[in-house]
Amino acid sequence: MKSITKLVMSLMLLFSMSFAFAQQTTENVTEKLYQDYKKNGIDKTLKNYDKNPVKGNEYTFLSEPLNVLGYRLMSEGDLEAAEKVFLAQIDEYPNEANPYDSYADLLMEKGDEAKAKKNYKKAIDLSATMEDLEEKAQMLEASKTKLAKLEGAGTELQFLEGKWSNKNYGFENGEKFLRNEGNVVFTTNEDKTVLTGTLHSKSGDYIGTRILTYDAVDEEYDMVWIGNSLTGIEPSTMKIEKSTPTEIVMIEKYEENGEKRKVKHILNRKSGEIAWDIHDLTNSEAKNPVAHMEFKKQN
Missing domain, CATH: 2.40.128.20 (Calycin beta-barrel core domain)
Structure with missing residues (x-):
C-alpha cells in the first residue's frame, strides 16, 4: 500500500513539475520572441522562430507563444507586425480554431469587418473538432459572440x-x-x-x-x-x-x-x-x- 502511495505521489509531483516547466518554457519563448522583435523586427523574429524547437509542439490554446506575442504587439499598436504573427500561427496550426479567432480580432482592429467575419466563421467551424469541452465552450462563446455583434444578431427587437x-x-x-x-x-x-x-x-x-x-x-x-x-x-x-x-x-x-x-x-x-x-x-x-x-x- 505504501509503495502504491509513493508511486502516485511521485507521478503527481512529476506532472506538476512538467506543467510548471511547460508554462515557464512558454513564457520564456514568448519573452524571447518579443525581445527579438524589438531588436531585429518581426520578419527576422519569425524566421528565428521557424528554427526554434518549440515550433509545432503540442498546441497550447490561448498560451501559444505566437498568440501571446500577437496580442502584445496589437496592444502596442503595431498592427502590421501583429498580422504577420497571427498568420504565422495559422500556418503553424491550420486546423486549430483559436488562430483564426485571433486573426479576426486583428482584422477588426484594422477595420476589415468582411474578412473578420470569414475568420470568425472559420474558428466556429473548427471548434466543432475540439476535444477539450471547456476550451470548446470558451472558443464557441468568444467567436460566436463577436460574430453575432458584427452581423447585428440580437438587435431585431x-x-x-x-x-x-x-x-x-x-x-x-x-x-x-x-x-x-x-x-x-x-x-x-x-x-x-x-x-x-x-x-x-x-x-x-x-x-x-x-x-x-x-x-x-x-x-x-x-x-x-x-x-x-x-x-x-x-x-x-x-x-x-x-x-x-x-x-x-x-x-x-x-x-x-x-x-x-x-x-x-x-x-x-x-x-x-x-x-x-x-x-x-x-x-x-x-x-x-x-x-x-x-x-x-x-x-
Missing part, C-alpha cells in the same frame, strides 16, 4: 425601445376579451445587448418586468418574466424564425408545472403601432390564439 400604451386581450371559447390595459416602457443597456420592458396598469400599478438578452451560442434570446406576485422568476427562450420590416415571428419555449410548452409570437408592425398575437403550439402546430396585444408608441 431594439425597435421596441421607448414608451408604449398597450391593451392586452385574452380568448375564451374563441371570443376575444380585454384583460387589462396600461403602458410598457422598453429600455436597453449601453451595449444594446439587454432589452427590459416594465409594465404598469392604466392606474399606474406595477404589473411586471420582462428581460431579454441574446445568447449568441444558442442563437436565441434568453428571457425572464418577473411579476408582482410571489411566483419568482419565470424563464423561457425565444427564437426568431422570421424578421422583416413589417413582421417578426418568434417561437417561445418554457416549462410550466413540469410540462414543456411552446408558443408562437407574431408581431405585425406599422408606423408607431404593433399588433402582437400569441398562439399556443404545445399540443398542435395549428393556430390556437391565446392572447392578442395592441401597442401604440407614445411621444
